[in-house]
Amino acid sequence: MMRRKNASRPARSEEALRLAQVTKVYGSAENAVTALDGVSLTLPAGSFTAVMGPSGSGKSTLLQCAAGLDRPDSGQVVVDGEEMTGGSEAALTKFRRRRIGFIFQQYNLLPTLTVAQNTVLPLKLAGRRIDKARAREILTQVGLG
Ligand SMILES: Nc1ncnc2c1ncn2[C@@H]1O[C@H](COP(=O)(O)OP(=O)(O)OP(=O)(O)O)[C@@H](O)[C@H]1O
Ligand SMILES: [Mg+2]
Numbered sequence: 001m002m003r004r005k006n007a008s009r010p011a012r013s014e015e016a017l018r019l020a021q022v023t024k025v026y027g028s029a030e031n032a033v034t035a036l037d038g039v040s041l042t043l044p045a046g047s048f049t050a051v052m053g054p055s056g057s058g059k060s061t062l063l064q065c066a067a068g069l070d071r072p073d074s075g076q077v078v079v080d081g082e083e084m085t086g087g088s089e090a091a092l093t094k095f096r097r098r099r100i101g102f103i104f105q106q107y108n109l110l111p112t113l114t115v116a117q118n119t120v121l122p123l124k125l126a127g128r129r130i131d132k133a134r135a136r137e138i139l140t141q142v143g144l145g
Contacts, residue, residue: 013081017043017066022075024061035061036072045080067100068092097122115144 024036035058043049051059064070065077068084077084080099084092096102109118119139120130139145 012045014045015042015078016045016047016080017041018076018078019062019066020076020078022062022065022072022077024058024065024070024072036065038075040075063102067102068096069102094126097126115139 019039019041022036022039023034026033026035039058039062051062053059061070065072066079068077068079072085075085079095082095082099084095087095110121113121116132116135116139120132120135123130136145
């Protein structure tokens with residue numbers, strides 16, 4: 001289960017993201033590759049961070065663990081005050097839908113939907129009200145109006 005620090009959660013955590021001793025190993029035995037080896041970091045809310053490093057240094061693995069798309073083998077991932085590690089797959093899915101935006105290098109958009117439909121899909125899946133005018137406004141802001 002996703003744990004909240006306080007039952008009555010503050011509006012926003014001052015930390016957007018915290019990783020504590022996060023480790024991820026692909027494969028096993030002689031094929032084992034340690035992609036993340038005890039990574040700890042804290043990113044304050046409202047900040048912008050670029051992750052840089054050589055090919056194979058673990059950037060994608062880091063982002064996938066930080067966004068709850070993959071699970072670390074050990075360590076803790078806390079997004080906006082909520083711990084993501086240890087929850088069920090369903091709880092993680094709901095958390096991602098509510099709290100995380102992820103733009104993939106290969107986009108992963110649904111080709112049968114329009115740009116607007118792709119944009120509001122997470123809201124639709126979450127059963128939330130869709131403000132079409134607001135969606136259009138945001139798309140216009142990024143040159144996709
Ligand atoms: N699914 C996987 N199975 C086995 N090894 C993997 C897997 N994904 C990544 N790795 C290995 O883990 C290490 C880190 O890979 P990762 O993709 O996180 O690096 P990266 O920094 O994103 O690289 P790039 O700049 O090429 O995208 C690499 O040695 C890679 O070969
Ligand atoms: Mg990568």
